[in-house]
Amino acid sequence: MSQTLSEFDLIARFFDVQALTGSTDNPFIPLAIGDDCALLAPTAGCQLAVSVDTLVSGVHFLPDAPADRLAWRALAVSISDLAAMGAEPKAFTLALTLPQTNTQWLQDFASGLASAAQYYGIPLVGGDTTRGPLAMTLQVMGEVPIGAALRRDGAAEGDEVFVSGYLGAAHVALDYLATVQGGQASELLRAYYEPESCIALGMALRGMASAVVDISDGLLADLGHIANLSGVAVEIASELLPIHPTVVNLCDPALALKAAATGGDDYQLAFCVPADQVPALQALPFNVTRIGRCRAGRGVTLDQKSVSHAGYQHFEASHDDAR
Amino acid sequence: MSQTLSEFDLIARFFDVQALTGSTDNPFIPLAIGDDCALLAPTAGCQLAVSVDTLVSGVHFLPDAPADRLAWRALAVSISDLAAMGAEPKAFTLALTLPQTNTQWLQDFASGLASAAQYYGIPLVGGDTTRGPLAMTLQVMGEVPIGAALRRDGAAEGDEVFVSGYLGAAHVALDYLATVQGGQASELLRAYYEPESCIALGMALRGMASAVVDISDGLLADLGHIANLSGVAVEIASELLPIHPTVVNLCDPALALKAAATGGDDYQLAFCVPADQVPALQALPFNVTRIGRCRAGRGVTLDQKSVSHAGYQHFEASHDDAR
Numbered sequence: 321m322s323q324t325l326s327e328f329d330l331i332a333r334f335f336d337v338q339a340l341t342g343s344t345d346n347p348f349i350p351l352a353i354g355d356d357c358a359l360l361a362p363t364a365g366c367q368l369a370v371s372v373d374t375l376v377s378g379v380h381f382l383p384d385a386p387a388d389r390l391a392w393r394a395l396a397v398s399i400s401d402l403a404a405m406g407a408e409p410k411a412f413t414l415a416l417t418l419p420q421t422n423t424q425w426l427q428d429f430a431s432g433l434a435s436a437a438q439y440y441g442i443p444l445v446g447g448d449t450t451r452g453p454l455a456m457t458l459q460v461m462g463e464v465p466i467g468a469a470l471r472r473d474g475a476a477e478g479d480e481v482f483v484s485g486y487l488g489a490a491h492v493a494l495d496y497l498a499t500v501q502g503g504q505a506s507e508l509l510r511a512y513y514e515p516e517s518c519i520a521l522g523m524a525l526r527g528m529a530s531a532v533v534d535i536s537d538g539l540l541a542d543l544g545h546i547a548n549l550s551g552v553a554v555e556i557a558s559e560l561l562p563i564h565p566t567v568v569n570l571c572d573p574a575l576a577l578k579a580a581a582t583g584g585d586d587y588q589l590a591f592c593v594p595a596d597q598v599p600a601l602q603a604l605p606f607n608v609t610r611i612g613r614c615r616a617g618r619g620v621t622l623d624q625k626s627v628s629h630a631g632y633q634h635f636e637a638s639h640d641d642a643r
Numbered sequence: 644m645s646q647t648l649s650e651f652d653l654i655a656r657f658f659d660v661q662a663l664t665g666s667t668d669n670p671f672i673p674l675a676i677g678d679d680c681a682l683l684a685p686t687a688g689c690q691l692a693v694s695v696d697t698l699v700s701g702v703h704f705l706p707d708a709p710a711d712r713l714a715w716r717a718l719a720v721s722i723s724d725l726a727a728m729g730a731e732p733k734a735f736t737l738a739l740t741l742p743q744t745n746t747q748w749l750q751d752f753a754s755g756l757a758s759a760a761q762y763y764g765i766p767l768v769g770g771d772t773t774r775g776p777l778a779m780t781l782q783v784m785g786e787v788p789i790g791a792a793l794r795r796d797g798a799a800e801g802d803e804v805f806v807s808g809y810l811g812a813a814h815v816a817l818d819y820l821a822t823v824q825g826g827q828a829s830e831l832l833r834a835y836y837e838p839e840s841c842i843a844l845g846m847a848l849r850g851m852a853s854a855v856v857d858i859s860d861g862l863l864a865d866l867g868h869i870a871n872l873s874g875v876a877v878e879i880a881s882e883l884l885p886i887h888p889t890v891v892n893l894c895d896p897a898l899a900l901k902a903a904a905t906g907g908d909d910y911q912l913a914f915c916v917p918a919d920q921v922p923a924l925q926a927l928p929f930n931v932t933r934i935g936r937c938r939a940g941r942g943v944t945l946d947q948k949s950v951s952h953a954g955y956q957h958f959e960a961s962h963d964d965a966r
Binding site for chain 1: 678684690691696702730737738740787794795796856
């Protein structure tokens with residue numbers, strides 16, 4: 321009954337493409353878009369990992385952000401939560417709220433989303449399109465063998481603390497971009513728009529890491545979740561932090577450290593590994609850096625100084641403000 | 644690390660209550676709120692049914708809608724999609740976007756959501772709270788035995804067409820409420836804010852109904868999905884429609900019929916049943932009404948008149964307008 325499609329049904333058509341929904345004979349997805357619900361066929365011996373994230377225009381991204389890069393980032397950010405559980409991406413839903421129909425924007429958004437969905441091997445299985453202020457909510461679903469999920473509550477005294485990749489570039493991209501030109505700007509923007517969700521690393525950490533979190537709110541804040549839920553103190557040394565080389569080049573040392581330690585939006589994994597597992601970790605083909613250790617106690621310290629409430633609030637004010 | 648909770652982490656605390664997350668020993672939910680993902684343990688022999696719905700302030704509900712009733716409605720609306728698949732509710736996530744922290748509003752919202760979650764037996768397993776224009780996205784997850792899901796594409800020539808409950812009250816509640824007083828207003832508002840999702844009926848229709856849809860966009864529009872996907876014509880007789888008694892009392896006959904046939908927001912089930920299954924259906928303890936039949940052909944007719952594009956557009960304009 322195509323003649324009854326409303327404006328927003330038409331919008332949904334941009335997303336109902338092979339590139340987004342993937343193969344029609346995916347055994348995990350007996351029924352995708354088009355009915356009251358999607359139907360998924362869970363794999364025997366696995367648990368389903370589920371996470372939901374909302375991005376709001378003017379809060380989490382600039383209203384004039386390029387739609388294709390925004391779409392990629394939205395999916396990568398959500399998938400990062402699967403990586404932090406050691407889960408394999410299996411399917412996602414998208415709820416998209418739009419102020420009006422902008423065909424070019426929608427084509428760009430659908431294109432970027434399809435690219436990211438193919439890159440991460442995660443088909444779109446359902447969604448909702450509504451009218452309203454620009455925002456998007458993605459729910460990702462992944463699978464992990466029973467008992468193998470990486471949680472935040474398993475760190476123990478003596479565990480070594482690691483982080484993947486480089487830190488600080490996404491934060492600098494947003495806050496200091498007006499003063500940055502050319503190739504360096506491109507590199508920073510790529511760190512912001514195309515965070516590399518650490519799916520392969522997360523899956524490799526099954527049975528090895530004692531606690532894992534992804535860095536969305538900032539390294540120290542997210543390590544705070546591990547410290548709190550595991551009941552340990554996490555001690556970080558600033559000279560060990562893998563600050564992004566472009567950030568080191570562009571920023572004075574204090575600013576670079578602040579971006580790396582509290583800046584957020586990096587979507588790398590921070591994790592704890594018992595000492596006897598460290599050789600196995602270092603034999604893996606991933607760029608990971610030891611940044612500290614778990615001790616008896618509670619909370620997070622940076623260079624022996626307790627990370628203060630005021631420090632977080634400063635970050636949060638910057639993070640939540642419209643930009 | 645409670646001292647690091649941001650304003651919106653604090654908001655999330657309103658929802659982290661026993662009433663919403665349910666029993667901690669629910670075998671379906673090995674890990675609920677608090678980590679990067681929730682973990683769900685799918686039941687052997689079942690498929691997972693997944694649906695997502697967004698409600699935006701000023702589009703889908705009035706900005707001053709009572710928060711507790713709004714929360715109930717949001718969950719019931721989403722669960723209605725599970726009912727239409729014959730699925731049993733198992734878990735849901737909530738992404739809530741709020742312009743500011745309003746403690747009373749949040750307490751009311753959490754209270755209404757907890758009531759609905761308990762009523763439908765569906766625990767909250769995860770969510771996201773963000774700052775921005777008021778909106779909420781709920782994703783519901785349910786289970787249905789493999790092969791038993793009720794879809795939209797199975798109706799065949801000769802099947803009888805049924806609808807559950809009564810039609811038109813929710814639509815009249817919104818569009819004509821200013822002129823309605825007292826007990827009748829309460830009854831209409833209840834139809835709008837507390838739609839009765841037909842979970843038990845949906846589960847009873849497994850193996851009996853050939854096609855099922857829930858009535859969110861209006862009876863005729865949603866029957867159009869069945870007609871289109873099943874490749875049949877759906878013929879409806881207006882004198883058979885179970886118009887809500889209060890609507891019959893309040894509205895002139897043309898308006899009452901319009902509300903029942905195209906008004907939307909009823910969240911009853913419309914479904915097709917092969918003739919030989921009708922006695923079994925009528926033996927069930929549900930209020931269902933035969934309203935028409937499937938014939939060879941395509942599209943939907945009301946009293947032999949094809950349902951026109953213009954008719955839908957009229958409805959959609961009313962449905963999408965801010966109110």
